[in-house]
Amino acid sequence: MRGFTTRAVHVGEEPSRSLYGDVVHPIHLSVTFRKKRVSEAEEGYVYSRTSNPTRDALEKKLAALEGAKYGLAFSSGLAAESTIILALLSKGDTIIAFDDLYGGTKRLFERVAARFGIRVVYVDARRPENVERELARSRSARMVWVETPTNPLLKLADLRAISEVSSSHGAILVVDNTFASPYFQNPLSLGADIVVHSATKYLSGHSDLVAGAVMVNDSELYERLRYHQNAIGAVLPPFDSWLLMRGLKTLALRMERHQYNAMRIAEHLEASSKVARVIYPGLESHPQHELARKQMRGYSGMLSFELEGGPARAVRFVENLKIIALAESLGGVESLIEIPALMTHASIPREERLRLGISDSLIRLSVGIEDLEDLIEDIDNALKTA
Numbered sequence: 430m431r432g433f434t435t436r437a438v439h440v441g442e443e444p445s446r447s448l449y450g451d452v453v454h455p456i457h458l459s460v461t462f463r464k465k466r467v468s469e470a471e472e473g474y475v476y477s478r479t480s481n482p483t484r485d486a487l488e489k490k491l492a493a494l495e496g497a498k499y500g501l502a503f504s505s506g507l508a509a510e511s512t513i514i515l516a517l518l519s520k521g522d523t524i525i526a527f528d529d530l531y532g533g534t535k536r537l538f539e540r541v542a543a544r545f546g547i548r549v550v551y552v553d554a555r556r557p558e559n560v561e562r563e564l565a566r567s568r569s570a571r572m573v574w575v576e577t578p579t580n581p582l583l584k585l586a587d588l589r590a591i592s593e594v595s596s597s598h599g600a601i602l603v604v605d606n607t608f609a610s611p612y613f614q615n616p617l618s619l620g621a622d623i624v625v626h627s628a629t630k631y632l633s634g635h636s637d638l639v640a641g642a643v644m645v646n647d648s649e650l651y652e653r654l655r656y657h658q659n660a661i662g663a664v665l666p667p668f669d670s671w672l673l674m675r676g677l678k679t680l681a682l683r684m685e686r687h688q689y690n691a692m693r694i695a696e697h698l699e700a701s702s703k704v705a706r707v708i709y710p711g712l713e714s715h716p717q718h719e720l721a722r723k724q725m726r727g728y729s730g731m732l733s734f735e736l737e738g739g740p741a742r743a744v745r746f747v748e749n750l751k752i753i754a755l756a757e758s759l760g761g762v763e764s765l766i767e768i769p770a771l772m773t774h775a776s777i778p779r780e781e782r783l784r785l786g787i788s789d790s791l792i793r794l795s796v797g798i799e800d801l802e803d804l805i806e807d808i809d810n811a812l813k814t815a
C-alpha cells in the first residue's frame with residue numbers, strides 16, 4: 430500500500446475517471462444520466478442519489494485513508510450515524526455505548542432511535558470488562574459504539590480488547606474516529622467493524638463544510654449500508670464531495686501541525702501555575718498515555734484544561750483571547766476554544782456532566798495550525814487579564 434499522503438493526494442483522481450485528463454477530479458452536477466436503450470442493464474450511473482461520479486471518487490479516497498475496502502459519504506456525521514443505525518438495527522436491539530459520547534450522538538440514540546424501540550446502555554468503556562459485562566448480560570446487544578479519544582475528556586477505549594469482546598458476543602463494533610483522524614488511528618486495523626467520522630472536523634479541515642463518512646471492510650456490511658445510503662438519501666452533494674476531496678489532500682500536513690502545536694501548548698499549560706489540570710493523550714500525566722502510544726500514531730490536536738479559580742475565570746479567559754476563536758466545532762485550521770458545560774455539552778444535566786468529569790470550568794481547545802508563538806502569546810495574555 431502506498432504512503433498515507435500519496436493516497437490522500439491521488440486516490441480518486443485517476444486520469445481514467447476523466448474525459449480530458451484533469452489532474453483534479455471534476456464536479457459532476459448532473460442528476461441523471463442518458464441511456465442508449467430502455468433495456469440497457471443498470472450499470473454505470475443512473476441517478477445521483479444512488480451514485481454520482483464525484484461522490485464515488487471521494488468515497489474511494491475516504492476508504493484509502495482508513496486502509497478500508499469501502500467508503501461512503503453522507504451529508505453530515507449524524508446522517509452517517511443515522512444510516513448505520515437504520516441499516517443494521519431493529520426494534521428490540523440494544524447498543525452498548527461509551528458513556529462519554531458526542532452530545533449529538535446521545536441525542537440521536539435517546540430521542541430518535543429510542544422511539545423505534547432501540548435501547549442504549551452506557552458504560553465506562555475505558556475498561557473493556559465493563560463492555561463485556563453488559564454484552565454478557567444483554568441478549569439483545571447487537572452493537573457496541575465508542576469514540577476514542579472522547580469529547581471533551583479525551584478518554585480512550587482499548588479498541589483491540591473491545592473488538593475481541595464484541596466479536597465474541599456477535600456484536601458489531603462501531604468506532605467514531607473523528608478526534609484522532611485516519612492519520613493517527615485506524616480502528617479497522619484494530620478489529621473494529623465500522624468506522625464513522627464527522628468529516629466536518631479534521632477530514633475537511635477548514636470549517637466550511639458539513640459532511641460524514643463511513644468506512645468498512647466487510648462486503649456484506651457495505652452492501653447493507655450502501656443500500657440504506659440510497660434508501661434513506663442523506664448523501665453528500667457533488668460540490669461538497671469535491672470540497673472534501675480538496676481538504677483531504679492536506680490532511681497529513683495539517684494533522685502534523687495540529688499535533689505539534691497541541692503538544693507544546695499542553696506542556697506550556699501544564700507548567701503554568703494558573704492552570705489546575707491539563708488533559709492531552711500525549712502527556713505522560715494522561716492516565717491512558719500508554720494505551721494512546723500503543724493504538725495511535727499520534728495524539729491529534731484536541732486538549733482540555735481547567736484554570737485555577739473556577740468558572741468565572743474560565744469565562745473571562747476564553748473571552749479575552751484574540752486569535753483563538755470562541756466557537757463550537759473543532760478540527761479546522763483555525764484554533765477554536767469553548768466551555769463544554771456552557772456550550773457544546775450544556776444539554777447534559779449538570780449531575781451527569783459532573784459524574785463524567787465535565788466540570789463547569791473545563792475548557793476545550795481545538796488547536797489550529799497557526800504559528801505556535803502567536804497561540805502561546807494569545808493564551809498568556811488572556812491568562813494574565815483573566
Ligand SMILES: *Cc1c(COP(=O)(O)O)cnc(C)c1O
Binds near residue numbers: 505507580626627641
Ligand atoms: C461533530 C461530531 C459528530 C457529528 O457530526 P456532524 O458532522 O456535526 O453531524 C459526531 N461525532 C463527533 C465526535 C463529533 O465531534
